[in-house]
Amino acid sequence: MPLPVFSLMLVVFSLTTGEFVIAGILPEVASDLSVTIAAAGLLVTAYAVGMIIGGPVVTVLTARLPRKPLIVGLLLVSIAANLGSTVAPNYVILLIMRFGAGLVVATFFAVAIATTVSMAPPGKQASAVAKVALGMNLGIILGTPAGTFVGQNFGWRVTFAAVAAFTTVAMLLVLRFVPTQPTAATGSVLTELRVLGNRGVQLAIALTALGNVGVVMVFSYIAPLLTDVSKFSAASVPILLLVYGGGAVVGNFLGGWLSDRALMPSLIGLLIALTGALALFWVVSGVQALVTVLVFGIGMLAFAVIPGMQTRVMSTASTAPTLAVAVNASGFQLAAAFAGWLGGRLIDSSLGLSSLYLVGALLTLTGLVVAVYSHRRDGQPALQTA
Secondary structure (H helix, E strand, O other): OOHHHHHHHHHHHHHHHHHHHHHHOHHHHHHHHOOOHHHHHHHHHHHHHHHHHHHHHHHHHOOOOEHHHHHHHHHHHHHHHHHHHHHOOOHHHHHHHHHHHHHOHHHHHHHHHHHHHHHOOOOOHHHHHHHHHHHHHHHHHHHHHHHHHHHHHHOHHHHHHHHHHHHHHHHHHHHHHOOOOOEOOOOOHHHHHHHHHOHHHHHHHHHHHHHHHHHHHHHHOHHHHHHHHOOOOHHHHHHHHHHHHHHHHHHHHHHHHHHHHOHHHHHHHHHHHHHHHHHHHHHHOOOHHHHHHHHHHHHHHHHHHHHHHHHHHHHHOOOOHHHHHHHHHHHHHHHHHHHHHHHHHHHHOOOOOOHHHHHHHHHHHHHHHHHHHHHHHOOOOOOOOO
8 A cells, every 4th residue: 555545544544433432432431521321422423513514614614725734734633622632621621622523524534535536546546545445444443442442441531642642643644655735626615615516416425325324324223233133142243343344344445446447337236235235134134144244245335335435426526526525524424313313213113123224225225226317317328337
């Protein structure tokens, strides 16, 4: 992996760890700050809200800054917010710090992806994006458990200090190895915003939201699905999550390889497979051996679609790709929030917990419809290979 891409991948790893690790240390945070678990859970929401708001707002405000200084500036904000979390004297300050940490993430991802694509050889853009996105996989399957271990054994404040320290090291590598890039935008702010009115961009963002909402809903409730529906022991859940993470790593590279060869046909095929896998999960959810295989498969397919979706957004938003990718990240966060809400409503309804698989498949099907329509709109047969 080229050192510039490796440096950006490490930053993504650090930011992803900082985003998800709070879930593992919620009891420690709640106990130390004398708040309920439910109140501590709002720290996760604060981070997500920061991403949703920061995606379009921060990106527009920084659109005319050179990319490398912009990346460094965004990371300095993240480091400061994590250090602020480390020393937060009370719950309210910690809530503000988590919001601040999330505020710059969508813009960083957008600029990092745009920078990576600009450095990639022709025809290798999606594979390059996949390498950067590997940091997200590793943050979930390695960084989050490691941060949880640190928080449980040395205190939750040390976890945030460690995230800040790792981000600092990654930022120094970016300074050393990432070449100087042109400004993230060459037009006016109005030109940047105008790209969001492009129907192709709107469809690409809708594809990301609708194509992911079903599998995100299933993953959000994967622990009770495995224990209550498939009857795995609680001790088996971390192992199965590692299986999911292994599938995610494989899928990340597979998706990049496929997207470089046939972007929309591969996305359509992957979404068909993801829809079918979720539906099959609903059918065989009581057969543990098949569930184990499907956990790997769902992880693989869920992450295989990401490089292509990101590349699709950039290809349809050539006049303002950074803003479009940032808004795309915000759209994904909104979809994730909706997925959590909908999953809770389904569990409380007469349909029950196992219905999440089938509803997840139906939701993914809507993303498939958008993908097929978008591809036909490009003037190509929906399943033609490149």
